[in-house]
Amino acid sequence: xxxxxxxxxxxxxxxxxxxxxxxxxxxxxxxxxxxxxxxxxxxxxxxxxxxxxxxxxxxxxxxxxxxxxxxxxxxxxxxxxxxxxxxxxxxxxxxxxxxxxxxxxxxxxxxxxxxxxxxxxxxxxxxxxxxxxxxxxxxxxxxxxxxxxxxxxxxxxxxxxxxxxxxxxxxxxxxxxxxxxxxxxxxxxxxxxxxxxxxxxxxxxxxxxxxxxxxxxxxxxxxxxxxxxxxxxxxxxxxxxxxxxxxxxxxxxxxxxxxxxxxxxxxxxxxxxxxxxxxxxxxxxxxxxxxxxxxxxxxxxxxxxxxxxxxxxxxxxxxxxxxxxxxxxxxxxxxxxxxxxxxxxxxxxxxxxxxxxxxxxxxxxxxxxxxxxxxxxxxxxxxxxxxxxx
Numbered sequence: 565x566x567x568x569x570x571x572x573x574x575x576x577x578x579x580x581x582x583x584x585x586x587x588x589x590x591x592x593x594x595x596x597x598x599x600x601x602x603x604x605x606x607x608x609x610x611x612x613x614x615x616x617x618x619x620x621x622x623x624x625x626x627x628x629x630x631x632x633x634x635x636x637x638x639x640x641x642x643x644x645x646x647x648x649x650x651x652x653x654x655x656x657x658x659x660x661x662x663x664x665x666x667x668x669x670x671x672x673x674x675x676x677x678x679x680x681x682x683x684x685x686x687x688x689x690x691x692x693x694x695x696x697x698x699x700x701x702x703x704x705x706x707x708x709x710x711x712x713x714x715x716x717x718x719x720x721x722x723x724x725x726x727x728x729x730x731x732x733x734x735x736x737x738x739x740x741x742x743x744x745x746x747x748x749x750x751x752x753x754x755x756x757x758x759x760x761x762x763x764x765x766x767x768x769x770x771x772x773x774x775x776x777x778x779x780x781x782x783x784x785x786x787x788x789x790x791x792x793x794x795x796x797x798x799x800x801x802x803x804x805x806x807x808x809x810x811x812x813x814x815x816x817x818x819x820x821x822x823x824x825x826x827x828x829x830x831x832x833x834x835x836x837x838x839x840x841x842x843x844x845x846x847x848x849x850x851x852x853x854x855x856x857x858x859x860x861x862x863x864x865x866x867x868x869x870x871x872x873x874x875x876x877x878x879x880x881x882x883x884x885x886x887x888x889x890x891x892x893x894x895x896x897x898x899x900x901x902x903x904x905x906x907x908x909x910x911x912x913x914x915x916x917x918x919x920x921x922x923x924x925x926x927x928x929x930x931x932x933x934x935x936x937x938x939x940x941x942x943x944x945x946x947x948x949x950x951x952x953x954x
Contacts, residue, residue: 664713746830750940815905819912831938
């Protein structure tokens with residue numbers, strides 16, 4: 565950070581002290597008293613040095629944020645690292661730094677209020693040197709905490725004057741607080757089906773590109789399944805064994821306007837961790853408007869820890885007051901995606917999803933949110949209800 569809004573406070577009484585210094589100098593000069601002249605000159609030099617110090621001590625001062633992004637879970641401790649550099653020779657003997665951030669984090673020994681968290685810390689810095697200040701904080705709740713205000717206060721080392729330096733450009737820092745998990749029951753209902761790439765012990769489908777071993781040839785085995793190299797080694801026919809696979813991907817659809825927002829996000833977070841643990845690919849749709857294509861929030865299919873981190877970051881940035889697309893449009897978008905998804909998990913109020921139609925070949929479940937747990941329950945579209953009711 566190199567641009568500052570600087571304000572120097574030399575205090576009003578300095579004017580009177582400087583006037584007194586001139587009077588003493590004049591009396592000593594015209595009356596021939598060298599002591600008065602010396603004292604007046606000494607006072608005058610002191611005020612000049614004081615003014616020069618306060619006017620110039622902060623001109624070249626630089627402040628940078630070492631780590632622009634910190635990722636934590638609620639209850640964990642993070643650190644904001646600030647580097648203060650003083651290229652000039654003027655030291656900072658009595659300085660204070662004040663930070664103001666969003667209140668989903670709490671500074672240690674700081675002050676957390678309704679909308680903000682703030683802290684004020686002392687520091688000192690010699691000329692031609694630099695200092696790294698570590699400011700610890702505790703994550704309180706899901707969200708993104710940004711720094712909204714940074715101010716440096718430098719006091720004169722003898723006098724009562726001060727210089728105030730406020731940031732005059734964007735502060736590129738954010739603390740990403742990921743969501744906690746809320747247990748989800750009913751996951752055992754989702755079982756693999758159809759041909760796919762998800763490994764499973766019992767499936768009617770196999771991935772012919774992945775050979776996991778061989779077995780003795782049995783009557784009825786296809787001729788092209790014979791493993792000739794293995795058969796030559798053991799002098800008996802061996803049949804290739806392929807990895808059994810099934811199509812087992814999740815499409816998670818989240819309505820940002822549904823009630824119990826934080827509880828729903830916690831339930832989705834549990835689903836994401838479960839999918840990552842069992843190598844299940846998943847995609848996430850959120851009905852928030854965005855600029856570009858697509859015009860809604862979408863996390864494409866993926867799996868693994870890196871995909872989980874991307875998904876958690878996406879959930880951390882969600883805000884309930886975001887502009888959303890209407891439900892009929894979101895239904896059409898979901899239907900298009902669900903046509904190619906074996907499993908769909910709807911995360912929203914059942915009343916808001918009333919009247920939605922889903923592809924008949926898709927297994928659809930609703931994430932039912934309670935106070936302390938979530939449950940996956942079967943969800944039937946209007947078309948399926950009409951078919952059942954006959």
